[in-house]
Amino acid sequence: MKNDRLKPNGWLEAVNCAIEGILWTVRSQRHMRFHFFAAVGVILLALQLKISALEFVLLGIAVTMVMLAELLNTALEALVDLVSPDYHPLARRAKDVAAGAVLVASIGAVVIGYLALSRYFLPGLQDGFSGLGPAPGLLxxxxxxxxxxxxxxxxxxxxxxxPLHGGMPSGHSAVAFSIGTSVxxxxxxxxxxxxxxxxxxxxxxxxxxxxxxxxxxxLAGAGLGAAVTLALHLLFA
Structure with a gap:
C-alpha cells in the first residue's frame, strides 16, 4: 500500500525520520538556525557561570519549549502549503497562529532565562533567586x-x-510608560x-x-501602561 511506505519500519527508522525532520527544519528555516545558535550560546554561558542544577533545568525547559514550537510551526506551514498551494485567508491565519505559538514560547523562554540568570548579571542580586524565594526585579x-x-x-x-501599527490603544506608548513607571x-x-x-x-x-x-x-496607551504598572506595584511590591 502507498500509505504503508509513509510509515517507518521499526523504532530505529522512526528515530532516523525524526532526526531527518529536525535536520530539514534547520536547513530550510532561518529562525530554527538562530534558535540553535542561541541554545548553544546559552548552554556555554551556563557552563561558564557554573549555574545551579535548578537553574540549568529552567534553561533546558526554555530551550526545549522554543525548539518544539518552531518544529510544530514548520510542520504546520508545510502541511498548509500542501493542502492550499494558492493563497487563502484561512491558510494565512493558520500560519499566523503557528508563528504566534513560537512567539509565545520565545517570550516564555526569555522570562525563564531572566529567572535563571539575572542574579549573575545584576549587581546586588546574587542571592535574589534561590529557586524558592521571589525572583529579583520580577515585578x-x-x-x-x-x-x-x-x-x-x-x-x-x-x-x-x-499588533504593531495603529489601533486603540497604542502598544508602544503602553509599554514605554510601563517601563518608565517601574523606574x-x-x-x-x-x-x-x-x-x-x-x-x-x-x-x-x-x-x-x-x-x-x-x-x-x-494617551490611552500611556494611561494603561502607567495605571497597570502602578496597580501591580501597589498590590504586590
Whole structure:
C-alpha cells in the first residue's frame, strides 16, 4: 500500500525520520538556525557561570519549549502549503497562529532565562533567586507582560489596527510608560525617574509624528501602561 511506505519500519527508522525532520527544519528555516545558535550560546554561558542544577533545568525547559514550537510551526506551514498551494485567508491565519505559538514560547523562554540568570548579571542580586524565594526585579517584567496582554486583548476586541501599527490603544506608548513607571517606583534618583518618563513621552510622541496613532490612542496607551504598572506595584511590591 502507498500509505504503508509513509510509515517507518521499526523504532530505529522512526528515530532516523525524526532526526531527518529536525535536520530539514534547520536547513530550510532561518529562525530554527538562530534558535540553535542561541541554545548553544546559552548552554556555554551556563557552563561558564557554573549555574545551579535548578537553574540549568529552567534553561533546558526554555530551550526545549522554543525548539518544539518552531518544529510544530514548520510542520504546520508545510502541511498548509500542501493542502492550499494558492493563497487563502484561512491558510494565512493558520500560519499566523503557528508563528504566534513560537512567539509565545520565545517570550516564555526569555522570562525563564531572566529567572535563571539575572542574579549573575545584576549587581546586588546574587542571592535574589534561590529557586524558592521571589525572583529579583520580577515585578517590572510582569507589569510589562500584563500591559502587552491587555493591549492585545483591547485591539482584538475593538478590531482596529494591527499588533504593531495603529489601533486603540497604542502598544508602544503602553509599554514605554510601563517601563518608565517601574523606574520611578524603583526609588532611583529623581533625575533618572524623570528621564525615564521623558523617554516614554518621546516614544509616544513619535507615534503621533509618524501618523500611526491618534492623540487619543497614544494617551490611552500611556494611561494603561502607567495605571497597570502602578496597580501591580501597589498590590504586590
Amino acid at each position: 517590572p517584567v510582569i507589569s510589562v507582560l500584563a500591559v502587552v496582554i491587555l493591549v492585545v486583548l483591547l485591539k482584538s476586541c475593538l478590531g482596529r489596527g494591527t 520611578v517606583l524603583a526609588r532611583v534618583d529623581l533625575i533618572i525617574g524623570l528621564l525615564a518618563l521623558a523617554m516614554a513621552a518621546m516614544v509616544s510622541h513619535s507615534r503621533l509624528l509618524l501618523g500611526i496613532h491618534s492623540r487619543q490612542e497614544v
